Amino acid sequence: MTEALYRDDSYLKSCTTRVTSITDTGIETEASVFYPHGGGQLGDTGELVTPSGDILQVTNTVKVSDGASQSHQVASSAGVNVGDEVQLTIDWERRYRLMRFHSALHLLCAAVNAPVNGGSIQVERARLDFNLPDGLDKAQVQSTLEGFIQQDVPVSTRWITNEELAAQPELVRTMAVKPPTNATGTIRLVEFKGIDLQACGGTHVASSAEIGAIRVSKVENKGKQNRRVTVVFDDDV
Numbered sequence: 001m002t003e004a005l006y007r008d009d010s011y012l013k014s015c016t017t018r019v020t021s022i023t024d025t026g027i028e029t030e031a032s033v034f035y036p037h038g039g040g041q042l043g044d045t046g047e048l049v050t051p052s053g054d055i056l057q058v059t060n061t062v063k064v065s066d067g068a069s070q071s072h073q074v075a076s077s078a079g080v081n082v083g084d085e086v087q088l089t090i091d092w093e094r095r096y097r098l099m100r101f102h103s104a105l106h107l108l109c110a111a112v113n114a115p116v117n118g119g120s121i122q123v124e125r126a127r128l129d130f131n132l133p134d135g136l137d138k139a140q141v142q143s144t145l146e147g148f149i150q151q152d153v154p155v156s157t158r159w160i161t162n163e164e165l166a167a168q169p170e171l172v173r174t175m176a177v178k179p180p181t182n183a184t185g186t187i188r189l190v191e192f193k194g195i196d197l198q199a200c201g202g203t204h205v206a207s208s209a210e211i212g213a214i215r216v217s218k219v220e221n222k223g224k225q226n227r228r229v230t231v232v233f234d235d236d237v
């Protein structure tokens, strides 16, 4: 089992931990600051430093053992042994973009206020597919989103039981994704104060203003009940 350090502090960039398992595809550790691919958000990349000081490039992070552990994918694990103390450091610039985009999608959820069919958070752009029969007004979505970002509301997390979640089904916004649970079976809620509250296992910024300037780049019809909204960073355009 891997202790998911990024869940309690998404700003952690590095940790020292021990190798618990080595497979053809990657290295598993006791704890990790690397976010594993899931919930639409890409897995982290970065470096793993071995006891002898060799630096291995981690090209992706994925969940294994039904999500209980995570594997850091490397081209070769030569020189690494189970029990070794290693240092893990994420590519922070890349992760911070993913955190800002991920957080922006929470606000987009609130701006559109419709069930979500699916979504994707990439380094260059992020998108959500909404279950909506009618079109969306791009300019209106943009201005609502901007307003939420400028409100600079704090972002917090807490855990609830399955029973509490069952009593509030509206907390599960993405119909295709199972809500994230921890070892004790509780579910993580993420709140953008006064704007959005939903079950989510991803990494977020500490306040909405930290997302920065976001532009709604596209609103597309992707099928009868599917309206796709794509956002980019204004700085990139």
Ligand SMILES: [Zn+2]
Binding pocket: 102, 106, 190, 200, 201, 202, 203, 204
């Ligand atoms: Zn989230």
